[in-house]
Amino acid sequence: MPETPASRWLPSAEVRRWWDARQASLEQACRHAELSVIPQLTLQTGGGRGNTTLYRLDFLPLPAIDDTSDDRLYPESRTATSGLVEYQVEPAKAAWWLRPILGKQPFRMRSWRGYLLVGATILEALALLLLWFVAFVTMRGSRPLSAGDLSYLLTAAALSYLWVQAMRPLIRLPADRVTIANDILLAYDQFHGQFKLVRDAKSKLAGGWFQLVRHHASCSICSGDVEIADGGEAFPGRLIGRCSDSPLEHAFSFDPVTLRGRSLYPDFSPDPHGQVPLVP
Ligand SMILES: [Zn+2]
Known part of the structure; x- marks a missing residue:
């Protein structure tokens, strides 16, 4: 054939x-x-x-940054009038306890760092399951719950809740590809950061490259710093770029592949429908 x-x-x-x-x-x-x-x-x-x-x-x-067109010299001048932003990517610092696993460079999920990260997450989940299993075994039957039982259950519930909240960015990563790192997972002097999983074509669930980075841009309206945030109620299920000086009004879409974004509010777009072509 x-x-x-x-x-x-x-x-x-x-x-x-x-x-x-x-x-x-x-x-x-x-x-x-x-x-x-x-x-x-x-x-x-x-x-x-x-x-x-x-x-x-x-x-x-x-091309050297200073020997090409005005667009390179003054990228803001092009984006300012168009309602577009161009995101820059830089490495971000993880929390001290996560640093030995993550290191400083992107790493493959199929490496010892990747296995350690997944293994540690699974171990923590198993430890929590064990906590609930012990509760189930010791408290089943018809005896009334004691104050000790109640405080055990409350502790287990609080620990489970805190763990899910803290680890959510890592748990969601295989599906979302980019998630916002929370303060527990970031170094104390790192205010913003995102986990990024770039899949390679042949791998399934746990494959790809893992990195901790910070995407940021210069606001095309006021030149403030645009940082990545959750879309919240206004833009559910999305990550967006919010200007630090006017987070509610200066909001931009965020595309981690093309590293471009456009204003999410039509007022700031030249086109009344807010449909700004990404490539002029
Ligand atoms: Zn702004």
Whole structure:
């Protein structure tokens, strides 16, 4: 049976879109690693029998920040009028007790750090289950509950509640990919941070790269710091960027892949419907 050509299951337009969406993250990663080059995907479009499409990775010099167009020199000038923000990513510091596991660099979930993180979380959950199991075994039957039993149950309930609240960002991570790290999981001098899980294509539940980072941007309305927050009642189920100077009014969408966001309130968008094209 002839092999299915790659162009069938991997259309070049899709490859191009995947690559372009990650361009901003890629450039930032190269700059953080202090590289002088950036990989660029070059496409030689084929067509017809025996003329296949070819992909090539070129390594081009990273444009210096101060020798290109005004957009690079003054990114705010472009975003200020458009209601757009461009997020920057930087490493964030974990709480002291989590630091030995997380380290400073992103790590694969299928590494000793990843296994330790998952293992510790499962162990904690098992310890809590054990607490409830002991309660069930000792308190079943028809005897009345004593004051000691009640305080045991209350302690178990409080511990379970606190654990779920504290670990929620890590528990939700496989599904949400980006979650907000709470104060218990962050260093005392780190005010904002997000856990990020970048999946690799072949892995299922526990695969991918884990990192603790801080996404932030400059507010396109007032130049305040935009930090990632829960969307709350106004934007349920979403993470959004909120300006520290006007958190209720200056709110932006947050896309962890393209690292772009647009104003969530139509007043601040040039288009009355709030539909701002992400790429001008
Ligand atoms: Zn603002």
